[in-house]
Amino acid sequence: MRTADIFSSLFWMAISLGICLEGCDLGLGSLTDPGGGFMFFWVGVIMAGLSGIVLIQAARRKAVREEMKNLWAGVAYKKVIAVMVALFVYAYLLNTLGFILATIPLMIFLFKAVEPQRWSIAVLGAVISTLVAYGVFRLWLQCQLPLGLLGG
């Protein structure tokens, strides 16, 4: 985990510094009357120190070749990316298309994304699961799922 820890500690260090700066902007106040940024600032300072410890610990370990690649070696990471992209697209279109019209294509994609299944099973599974979710959440629990195009 040497390289991975170096990257992650640098990432957290940057985040910590951002938190400290924002804390200062919000105002530290005084010890008798701590301001809105007091906690942020000190948590940021502690996080930065801890990131430094992780960085030093990692730097003192022996390097392993192509370690970052090994984190994703032998796994289907493309499926992970595809699923996440589909979910972001879904979130983007949800209010416009409405729950039913947006969810059915997403479910068909998900049913076929990991291990290909027959179209009939994927479509049937998508329609049934979407309608059941709609029935439970919209009709029974009366949640305000977006109607989109079907709402007129």
Next chain:
Amino acid sequence: MDLFNYLGIGFSVALQPENLLYCFIGVFVGTLIGVLPGIGPVGAMSLLLPSTFKATPEAAIIMLAGIYYGAMYGGSTTSILVNIPGEAASVVTCLDGYQMARQGRAGPALGIAAFGSFIAGTIAVLGLMLVAPPLASFALKFGPPEYFTLMVLGLTILIYLAHGSMPKALIMAGFGLVLGLVGLDTMSALPRFTFNQMELLDGVGLVPIVMGVFGVSEVLLNIEQIVRRDILKTNIKGLMPTAQDWKACNGPIARGSILGFFLGVLPGGGAVISSFVSYALEKRLSKHPERFGKGAIEGVAGPEAANNAATGGAFIPLMTLGIPPNVIMAMLLGAFMIHGVTPGPLMMKQHPDLFWGVIVSMYVGNLMLLILNLPLISIWVQILKVPYKVLFPLIILFCLVGVYSVNNTVFDIYIMLIFGIIGYLMKKFDYEGAPMILAFVLGPMMENNLRKSLIMSQGDFSVFFTRPLAAASLIIALLLLLSPLIPWFSKKRAEIPKEED
């Protein structure tokens, strides 16, 4: 009013038809979640939280609590039949449970797991009834310094018990604290870290974060490497343990129950640790320790009793102090808040019906689980056969609908997806989610109590060291944080069983 009057209130609440129904749904879903690897009780509770918005606070908490202890029951089924624990707390059940199944004794293994869990769950509820009232009365004397330091201690113990590097767990806790403080400052009403987003003025929601870190990220990890499960082809018959089995298990169940209850009070993975400690204890006390790992029924009974008793113990800090000892209790604290109830020392006085109703419902729920688990084992086995390629789209669908319906906004879906990616990367880079979530929930309370303490002491930090409980909590927390510097402690810490192992 004495204990019996309170129990009367509890039974009158728990036995209402609506509450019985919610209790049944909770334990049923909990068992299902325990059986299915890939989604844990935290994910399931966040998933079902929106469905409780229309219910009374009693019904909502009864259902969510049912998911928690129901999952402990269900987790043993997969451990025994598939050698894959449905829950981290059932890991140790694999050792002897699966061996018993291979020897054709799956029935007694499942039976003793269910009976042991029932007995332990009942003992834990009795313990909760006896310990909670005096502790709540004592907690009324606590001021902001005590609350702040107790939260620091709770968080430190969780971090100490975290998987892997302690600095990484601390970074996660810091990140959780910062996330918890996003939104309007309670004292100055200034927006903090809101990035000019109206949706962030009320802070980041617990449900989207939990669903992202424990739901979506879990799905992503599973789809990149589909795990195939082979279910042992064995006839499950004779679920009732024999008289000899009972004789062997009486001691382990009793010891596991008491051990689990007290370890469950501790922050961190109480249920996980107690199951391992119970296993080690039974092996040490056994006249034939060589049988352990080869199908000893005591190796199933003790740990199963311990992990169920721990679930009861975990309610004590939440219900009496308002401090959640683990992520699941943090989730439950969120549910209490959503329903307008603040758990803590005053809860027993202000909401006796809710307090005692939930406790008694746990007893009723344990009875339901016993009735549910034994005859329905064949159904759970069938559910185990559902392939993940069918299961994961359904988990994602319920995450999406669940998270949207909390505030009816797509913004929460984006938050969930972002935290799904963060959770996925955290697991890849060996950072743990539990300290982050607990710190997220404790963050606002910690800040509030820290600021109040400093204002009341006029900026004097000695307020944390001059009050006995606050000083003791801080000293213990400090010792725990510094202990990895001592090689012996560092080695011992590495040996403690972890939630994510």
